Amino acid sequence: MKARYQYRFYPTSQQQQSLAQLFGCVRVVYNDALAICKQSQKKPKSAELQKIVITQAKKTEQRAWLSEVSAIPLQQSVADLEAAFKNFFDSCKGKRKGQNVGYPKFKKRTSSQSARLTRGGFSVKGQGVYLAKMGIVKPIWSRELPSEPSSVTIIKDCANRYFLSFVVEVEPVQLDAKNQSVGIDLGIKTFAVISNGEKAVSPCYKALDRKVRQLQRKLARQHKDSKRRSKTRIQIAKQHNKTAQQDC
Known part of the structure; x- marks a missing residue:
């Protein structure tokens, strides 16, 4: 594989x-x-x-x-x-x-x-x-x-x-199927609750989303193919990467 x-x-x-x-x-x-x-x-x-x-x-x-x-x-x-x-x-x-x-x-x-x-x-x-x-x-x-x-x-x-x-x-991983299943309940405030008692808290994206919106408005006002627009585009991409890598 x-x-x-x-x-x-x-x-x-x-x-x-x-x-x-x-x-x-x-x-x-x-x-x-x-x-x-x-x-x-x-x-x-x-x-x-x-x-x-x-x-x-x-x-x-x-x-x-x-x-x-x-x-x-x-x-x-x-x-x-x-x-x-x-x-x-x-x-x-x-x-x-x-x-x-x-x-x-x-x-x-x-x-x-x-x-x-x-x-x-x-x-x-x-x-x-x-x-x-x-x-x-x-x-x-x-x-x-x-x-x-x-x-x-x-x-x-x-x-x-x-x-x-x-x-x-890579070699396919063979797992023992006995007692491997768990129940997962997805929510809003709590991202997930697992049947074994573990919880995954939802990350907060408000600050990152606000920064992205500010940069996107700035990008819309800048001239196409300009150096400042290119710089702003990279800043937006970095903010999206931070959002994708946000920990709980």
């Missing part, structure tokens, strides 16, 4: 520049491939898209800077687009369960950024992780990896936090 293990890391200023360049290249390759799919009557295959938006694009003056980053995350970006189209087509045909999946959208610079590296593009070396054409970053190992990871996704969220998300193989 596959699972994800995510760790936060703090890149140096030089590594931040390299990561920004990597995220930009991945985003451009994805958007270029999506634009070609939208213009084509029949969707090109993944191998053909990679040839156009990566191999041939590197030879042009407009996209020559794609050669400055590893080719692996660029190839994975096209593979991610292929998976997005598969999910969309399966959803339209009723083959995919759950909520309907929409048509793939272009990636934005202001959204969460990510780049995926498979084996050959990274390696775990002691307390550090080597990333191709970038060097070694040192994540905060909050827990050990249960097995050798098959891939790692570098993530930069909207609050400018950096994470490494590893895909690893």
Whole structure:
């Protein structure tokens, strides 16, 4: 069974520049491939898209800077687009369960950024992780990896936090089903009351919600694409992270 293990890391200023360049290249390759799919009557295959938006694009003056980053995350970006189209087509045909999946959208610079590296593009070396054409970053190992990871996704969220998300193989946990059931009563003042007597108190979000509303009003008054608006957007994202991580 596959699972994800995510760790936060703090890149140096030089590594931040390299990561920004990597995220930009991945985003451009994805958007270029999506634009070609939208213009084509029949969707090109993944191998053909990679040839156009990566191999041939590197030879042009407009996209020559794609050669400055590893080719692996660029190839994975096209593979991610292929998976997005598969999910969309399966959803339209009723083959995919759950909520309907929409048509793939272009990636934005202001959204969460990510780049995926498979084996050959990274390696775990002691307390550090080597990333191709970038060097070694040192994540905060909050827990050990249960097995050798098959891939790692570098993530930069909207609050400018950096994470490494590893895909690893784990053994399913077998639990003894005897006397494992408990009753849970959900409430308003008390979030949950468990039949064994334990209680979970509801967190108070009033102060955080008030701060978010103030920042959102401030954001609405600022000019689009301005530095102040970008700064306010990051502040709102940080407030949402505080709300999500609020303890009882």
